[in-house]
Amino acid sequence: MSEAHLDVRDLEVSYGGVRALNGISFSVPHNSLTAIVGANGAGKTTLVRTVAGMIRPVRGRIVFEGTDITGQDSSETCELGIGQVAEGRQIFPNLTVAENLRLGGALRRSSGSYGANRRRVFEMFPRLEERLKQKAGTLSGGEQQMLAIGRCLMSSPSFIMFDEPSLGLSPLMVEFIFATILELKKSGVTILLIEQNVAESLALAEFATVLENGEIALSGPAAEIADDDRVRKAYLGL
Amino acid sequence: MILQVRNLTKAFTGLVAVKDVSFDVAANEIVALIGPNGAGKTTCFNMIAGALKPSSGSVVLGDEMITGLMPEQIAVKGLVRTFQIVRPMRTMTVLENVMIGAFARTANVEQASEIAAESIRNVGLESKESALASGLTLPDRKMLELARAIAARPKLLLLDEVMAGLRPLETDRIVEIVRALKASGVTVLLIEHVMRVVVALADRIIVLHHGEKLAEGLPSEIGANPKVIESYLGRRAKLS
Amino acid sequence: MKRTLRPSFWPAAVFFVLAAAFGPLFDSFWLSLLTLVFFYAFMGLSWNLMMSAGLLSLGHALFLGLGAYAAAVLTASTGISPWLSIPAGAVIAALAGSAIAWIGGRFSVRGVQFAVLTIAFSELTRVLFDNWDLVGGTGGFFLKAINPDTNRPLVTLRGGPLYFYFAFLVITAAAYFVIQLLMTSRWGFRWRGINEDEDAARALGVPALRSKVLVVAISAGLAGLGGGLFGLMQGSLFPDSVMRLQLSIEILIAPIIGGIGSPFGSIVGAFFVVPLMEFSNTLSQRIGYYGLNTLIYGVVILGIIAFLPDGIWPRILRYMNLIRAA
């Protein structure tokens, strides 16, 4: 498939009465690790939620694997294979770890591979298997992040959006999460990484886009973006 | 010494968000509180401003113990805070929003309207004075949050990531505003991620990491501090 | 003051003067209907005041009832003039209101729980009044009949339909302007601030507890005053009539349908809702289907809230602005 895994054209979104995204276009090549960086409030989470179908755009087109999914509900985008590890993890604290995982695998697309997905999640995150009966709310920050990723993998996604996976984690855990993301990419999943931690994500990604106040400031190979002096000054404090 | 924080601690069930943090803020100083996300910065602010009851420790404003007082009592004593996620009063106009801050200082509507108009001019929102807060863009909402706090005539102003999400042009304007506030005698304690701003404004920097005070000192000292670089600024960054 | 919300003084003043001027022209049917309209407009203004601070009252009949009983019992037992007993009733209602607001504020009982707390206190009081002999219990409390020839309405505050039309018109007008002044005072800003975002308002120095107690005290006091006059008009009081839950519901329909954004919305709402109530009552009596009135009333209210979410008055304002702009 030559064209991009995800293609966004002139996307305009207003959220809570404010124009959060005004006319952004970018694409995510197949099996790539593309990063979107920018300060908080720049519209990154709005972008993720619009692609996932949780917010309806005012204008613009979203094309996934060649089909136009603009305006489709999140239940439809998940069935197509768009997975999301949301900002703040959004797990179900009062449900057990096992129930969180079962809910992730409850889609038609992944009903056949439920057992296989479950084994893969336990291989990647053994600690989840130890805590299956525990209420998800009692897990540590890092463990909740593992659960959020595990729950997403249960729906055998072909495309995963990570929204601020490093938020509030210890450096050690951030290292582990980023290693996991890289491992997922190697296993053939396309990754869209949204991060405030600019230094880390640019080091990890092949392509990057800088989002500022709902507009795309810069886009291209991650290495170039990292060397751009505007980015270094604004985001790396150099 | 305008603010004395002693052994501030906050423990939630199974997580100690802030552990034994102590620091002072001298009158008319600008102190920056930095650290990675989730280091406990906002939790500290909430405890100082009275929105959150500390598990232990004390906060003294001027010569008065304010630990455990209600937020409105602390605000009237001159310690006013802004919120990391802005909280505009959506169905009220910009002027009305800022007047609520002004009413902390005066009961007279006329006077409050004057104070509010002046604060709005300070932050450059005068063209949107009668616009509804719900229609403002994010940068304007940040300015509104700032104007509201200024209108309450604080002795000590707590700014929680007021620069986040702003373009360089807008952050420079806020830097000017904060400098003008300092010139007018206001003391400022700010949480900030944008290093450029921290360097431009801060007389002193306090670094929090995992709820504990990692370091405290002048910007140059902090920039060279190995622990700070390793845990927060990332290997390559260096504060000039 | 040129910058803040100028109270729409003149249009409202003209409206009230016209209503007064046309008063004597109405026959007794229209007088009694319009008196009821102004009664519900007045109660709507009182309910809407505490709603401006986000405090949803589902027990407003409690304040109305307390005012009515206090005025009636004080006048009957001590013989003092209604000019004193009605304000006394208003004070009693205001005290009850501030007690509920203090409990709500002090123990941070918010939203749905606060609304149900107001029900609890009003139902509690109603059942206690059912069993309280001083106020006649379920048997009711009856005011001495007045002799129309010798009665001087301005002394006894009782009289014929025209007198009560003017009485309720006057207190509604007074309440409207007092509330407008309150809403553009420091307290008005504070109430709106608390309604929008209580924590943000408190961070700016707004004393949440005091503000809530004050707004509920004034709101309840007004309701008590209206209750006092209503009691004199009815001539007889039963806990089940002046304190029943259905009355608390009827009181809040007009301001919500009219539009809770501005005080005038409650008046517009009453002008729509009360005739609708009366019309559907007479229609169902004439056709003989008991309950048809409730059905019609429900369907119309459903229609309004579904298609005019902000209420009638804001839509009329927008419409008028369109005309002025065109």
Place this chain on the structure above:
Amino acid sequence: MATLYLNVIAGGILIGIVYALIALGLTIIFGVMRIVNFAHGEMVVIGMYVGYGLWSVTKIPPWMIAPAAALVLFVLGYALQRAIVNSFIDRPQHSQFILFISFALIITGLHLVFFGPDPRPIGMIESMQSYAIGPLHLDVVRSQAALMALAFVAALILFLQQSTFGRSIRAAADNLIGARVIGIRVHTVYSVTAGIGMGCAGAAGTLVAPIFDTQPFLATDFTLIAFIIVIVGGLGSLTGALLGGVLIGLSEALAALTISPALKTVFSYALLALVLVWRPNGLFGEQER
């Protein structure tokens, strides 16, 4: 004297279990959608009329009719949610409130038009009988009603705990954003939840039809009882609704015996005010939303 207390307490607990079923319906709707169904009592009365109607034609005892009433109310709840209530989810609380008041007025209006205001008793021989277990006399009708109510509660809890759809309802209640992130059809969950909530009210209505004579104006009393129980128990908490129901059933029975039947609701309101002051989110509600 002791047996009198014993029997009154038993009677209170039995009716309390049926109250719990009513409260369960109200609290599950609030738990998932943060909407308060102020027409909940009217839904109970629909269940009463379904019970009364089918009983007077077929003489089947009302407790066996309960599933039919539950189905009728499920369909009504699902349809109302799909057609109107879903568009009110993000509206301010007072307009949600007026919406349900209009439902209440319409339902009560229809009841009055079709059945008139006069009470419709269900005269069954069982109403007079009671099971005697030693000194304990359990009223037959109340016992059947309580058993059936327990069956409904058990079925509902089983459905929520074990079934996939039940789990997605609990997920939506626990974290709405999370539910949408993993692709749960939230509007379908809302409609089914509304159906279940009102189905509980309908079933409970049939069960109480032989105990209280069916008439439209009972609706407000059921709405208030459900509110007291749900607030005392904790808004959105299933255990809160169940234990709250039994607690209120018990306190009403004792208050009626020791003070006077007229004051039984006063006692419940006093209990409500006390709980609100002590734990504003109820006995089992989460303390901090």
